Amino acid sequence: MPEASADGNAAITVLVADDNDVAQRLCKRVLEKAGYTVLIAADGLQAVEVALGKRPAMILMDVAMPGIDGIEAMKRIKAEIPNQPIVIASAHSMASDRERFLAAGADDILSKPFRLSDLVAIVAKLTAKPGV
Amino acid sequence: MPFLIIAAVIAVQIGADVKPVLVFPLYLAIVLLAALYQGRIDSYAAAMIAAFGILAPFIARGDTSADAAATLLLAAVLVVVVAVVHEVVARIRHDATAAERKAIEVEASEERLRITVEAAPVGLALIAPGGAWLQVNERLCVILGRSRDELLHMALVDVTAEHDQTAIDEALAMLRTGGILRWEAEIHQLRGDGSRVPVEITIASVSDHPSGELVMLVQETDISARKRLDGLRDGLVAVRHTILSAATWEQAAPQLLSALCAHLDWDVAQYWAVDTDLQALRLRQGWHRDGTALEEFHNQSRRLSIASGDGLLGRVWQSGVPAAQEDLSAATDYDRAAAAKQAGLRSAVAFPVMNSGTVTGVIEMLTDEAKLIENDLVTMLSTAGGEIGQFIRRAETAQALRRSETDHRAIFERSPIGIARISSEGEMLEANPALLQMLEHDFPTMRSHAWPDLLRAYDQAAARSRLEPLLAGITDGKSVQVRAGTGGGNWLWLQLTATSIPDSSGRPEHVLVMVEDVTVVREAQDKLGEALESQRSANITLEKLDRTKTEFLSIVSHEFRTALTGIQGFSELIRDGGLEADEVRAYGGYIFNDADRVNRLIGDMLDLDRMESGRMSIRTTDVDINEVLSDAIARAGSSPTVDFKADLDPRLPIVAGDRDRLVQVVSNLVNNAVKYSPDGGTVTLSSRSEGGFALISVTDTGVGIPPDEIGHVFERFRRVRSGAAQSIPGTGLGLTIVKQIVEMHGGKIWVESAVGHGSAFHFTLPLAAENLTLLQRRHA
Numbered sequence: 072m073p074e075a076s077a078d079g080n081a082a083i084t085v086l087v088a089d090d091n092d093v094a095q096r097l098c099k100r101v102l103e104k105a106g107y108t109v110l111i112a113a114d115g116l117q118a119v120e121v122a123l124g125k126r127p128a129m130i131l132m133d134v135a136m137p138g139i140d141g142i143e144a145m146k147r148i149k150a151e152i153p154n155q156p157i158v159i160a161s162a163h164s165m166a167s168d169r170e171r172f173l174a175a176g177a178d179d180i181l182s183k184p185f186r187l188s189d190l191v192a193i194v195a196k197l198t199a200k201p202g203v
Numbered sequence: 204m205p206f207l208i209i210a211a212v213i214a215v216q217i218g219a220d221v222k223p224v225l226v227f228p229l230y231l232a233i234v235l236l237a238a239l240y241q242g243r244i245d246s247y248a249a250a251m252i253a254a255f256g257i258l259a260p261f262i263a264r265g266d267t268s269a270d271a272a273a274t275l276l277l278a279a280v281l282v283v284v285v286a287v288v289h290e291v292v293a294r295i296r297h298d299a300t301a302a303e304r305k306a307i308e309v310e311a312s313e314e315r316l317r318i319t320v321e322a323a324p325v326g327l328a329l330i331a332p333g334g335a336w337l338q339v340n341e342r343l344c345v346i347l348g349r350s351r352d353e354l355l356h357m358a359l360v361d362v363t364a365e366h367d368q369t370a371i372d373e374a375l376a377m378l379r380t381g382g383i384l385r386w387e388a389e390i391h392q393l394r395g396d397g398s399r400v401p402v403e404i405t406i407a408s409v410s411d412h413p414s415g416e417l418v419m420l421v422q423e424t425d426i427s428a429r430k431r432l433d434g435l436r437d438g439l440v441a442v443r444h445t446i447l448s449a450a451t452w453e454q455a456a457p458q459l460l461s462a463l464c465a466h467l468d469w470d471v472a473q474y475w476a477v478d479t480d481l482q483a484l485r486l487r488q489g490w491h492r493d494g495t496a497l498e499e500f501h502n503q504s505r506r507l508s509i510a511s512g513d514g515l516l517g518r519v520w521q522s523g524v525p526a527a528q529e530d531l532s533a534a535t536d537y538d539r540a541a542a543a544k545q546a547g548l549r550s551a552v553a554f555p556v557m558n559s560g561t562v563t564g565v566i567e568m569l570t571d572e573a574k575l576i577e578n579d580l581v582t583m584l585s586t587a588g589g590e591i592g593q594f595i596r597r598a599e600t601a602q603a604l605r606r607s608e609t610d611h612r613a614i615f616e617r618s619p620i621g622i623a624r625i626s627s628e629g630e631m632l633e634a635n636p637a638l639l640q641m642l643e644h645d646f647p648t649m650r651s652h653a654w655p656d657l658l659r660a661y662d663q664a665a666a667r668s669r670l671e672p673l674l675a676g677i678t679d680g681k682s683v684q685v686r687a688g689t690g691g692g693n694w695l696w697l698q699l700t701a702t703s704i705p706d707s708s709g710r711p712e713h714v715l716v717m718v719e720d721v722t723v724v725r726e727a728q729d730k731l732g733e734a735l736e737s738q739r740s741a742n743i744t745l746e747k748l749d750r751t752k753t754e755f756l757s758i759v760s761h762e763f764r765t766a767l768t769g770i771q772g773f774s775e776l777i778r779d780g781g782l783e784a785d786e787v788r789a790y791g792g793y794i795f796n797d798a799d800r801v802n803r804l805i806g807d808m809l810d811l812d813r814m815e816s817g818r819m820s821i822r823t824t825d826v827d828i829n830e831v832l833s834d835a836i837a838r839a840g841s842s843p844t845v846d847f848k849a850d851l852d853p854r855l856p857i858v859a860g861d862r863d864r865l866v867q868v869v870s871n872l873v874n875n876a877v878k879y880s881p882d883g884g885t886v887t888l889s890s891r892s893e894g895g896f897a898l899i900s901v902t903d904t905g906v907g908i909p910p911d912e913i914g915h916v917f918e919r920f921r922r923v924r925s926g927a928a929q930s931i932p933g934t935g936l937g938l939t940i941v942k943q944i945v946e947m948h949g950g951k952i953w954v955e956s957a958v959g960h961g962s963a964f965h966f967t968l969p970l971a972a973e974n975l976t977l978l979q980r981r982h983a
Binding site: 091093094096097100101135161162163164165182183184185186187 | 757760761762763764765767768769770771772773775776779793796797
């Protein structure tokens, strides 16, 4: 079954924006295993650039990154592509942080550390094609 | 009469024809008598007739006989006898008449003298050399108030006042010896009624008195009227003199009252003041001649309160004009009648002491004489009363002024507050002892140095408080506090309050400055302020600490979660299986690294907490810092991209420190230098001795620190993440720990950096003197 879904998702591109290379590797490994095409950005500016250039189906956005942080990057992307699904994946997981992220326009929030199934589920939910 | 006798004899002779010789004696007797007693003509006529009678018979008979011749001779004898006798008698008579006339003239002259003497307007008298009255005139009797008979039994000295008796005795003695011929004086005579009368007396010796004895002429003039006027004048002069020379009424009163008595010849004088509280006259001051009776009268008076209108004094008070009681025994309302009688006082006069039309007191004078109160005395007393009243007011004002001046002087001298009197130009005129003591200066230093400093300090402080400068004076109680040094080198906080004292025209004449030492108060205030300030800053620190704590928790949890993300995720992958062997190995490596990072994070956090809370002690040993630096280079030497250089001072003394901690500091800085030199470069470690410190520097040629971050590099979790440094790992606590360790050793750490050119971290460690020697010995 994983294989099947992997095949089904191959056309779906997911952008992982995270400055931590361990996190990058983990997400890439897990989402590719799940059949997604994974793009990587190591800071905010890079994330904006890739998002606007490659138009991924969804973006998994870390917050604490050098240069512009994830929130700022998300705002810039949403300004260009208002319906771009973005999930904030942050180790900032206090209640106040969650509200802050949602208020800034996040479509969902994934708290670090996360269960791998949660990662896959949230990506699947936001990349699900309408009517499927 | 002789003619009849002669005619009768002729008739008889003719008739009887008697012989002429026989009748001749008869004729002789008759003509002798006539010559003796009759005038010249009568005498000669009688002689002629008698001669005819003798011759008649012969003529008738024509007889020319011898008898007739004899008879003619007889007749001639008759005539001659008559003529002789008559002339003798006439001379005798003439002499007798002249003597008699002279006697009458003398008598008339004496009468005239007597009348003149009696009528003379001066007293005249003759006295014996011993002084006994011989003759006195009426005027003298009047002057002396004695009868002539009375006087003629007395001597001059008996009617002379006691105090003049010696002078009289001496004068008489000198006149007796002829030492002087005339003596003049003004003395008092005692009148018959016991009163004294002032007289001008002249005594002159008279040598040609018919008695042949030496007598003296005494002339006396009653000068009591002149004396009285003199007394009035002198009394007023004495009053004015006393007033002028005295400062207070209390001082003037006895002298003034006694002068009035002396000059106006009274025995008692009392000043009664109006007591406005009691609405009564009370005896304030009194003077009297010696005598217990007068003393008693004074004491009686002292107990009295006299209401307006009561008795002599009350009337004078009420009316404001002088009044007299010439005979006290006849007075019905005199308040001290009994005491006056006891003291022998017979007359009284009282006059008001006036001040601006108000009676402020009454002066009463009494005497043991029955005195006639004359108008001019009343006038004089009114004048004196007015002047005394003005004087009392002046004296009271002056006294009040003096008292006020004394009070102010006492306040100035003894006030615990410093007081300075400043001229309108700012010159110090006077400083009270408290001020000099406060500032520990003598007056000259105070005036020349301390005061100008204080004036400047005042004006500066006043300007800050938007107050006028000192010389403008501050009268509304505003004060200025200034800091001032004392002569003894102490510093005080002084509170200065300035007050302008205007002159009579209202311009500021000088300034009074009150100086209070408020050091204690001010320091207490300052301490309180400091306490409040530190409380406030403690609150701020607490708030900041609270914020920092929240922030810290947030950052730490973020760091942990970030590390755990890898650990958890890759663990889950491994657990779920289906991985290649090299995958598992790689993932295990990630897990190990992150776990190690978490461990280091925890270790760093605990270290930092122990250091910050002071629970970490350093174990001091001798540390050769050059050795530490060399070891660090040796350990890091394996780095493929970075070159290491050492620039170590071989004479650097060893330091006292915790070797492990210092190794931690150096390796941390070296690791940072390597980490932030991602493209290679040179890391230089240098050491040198500088001013009792070892100065150690770790310099790289790496990415550098942006200016906006350089101030924060020693703060927790402030890793430089921007630009080229973004992917450099670390706990974010390293430099914070380094700083703590350096500071625990008594050193300092700082950084210089430029983006793209690299950074230089410098830190110092203090050198110990004994180690210095030790090191030198080792190197020797």
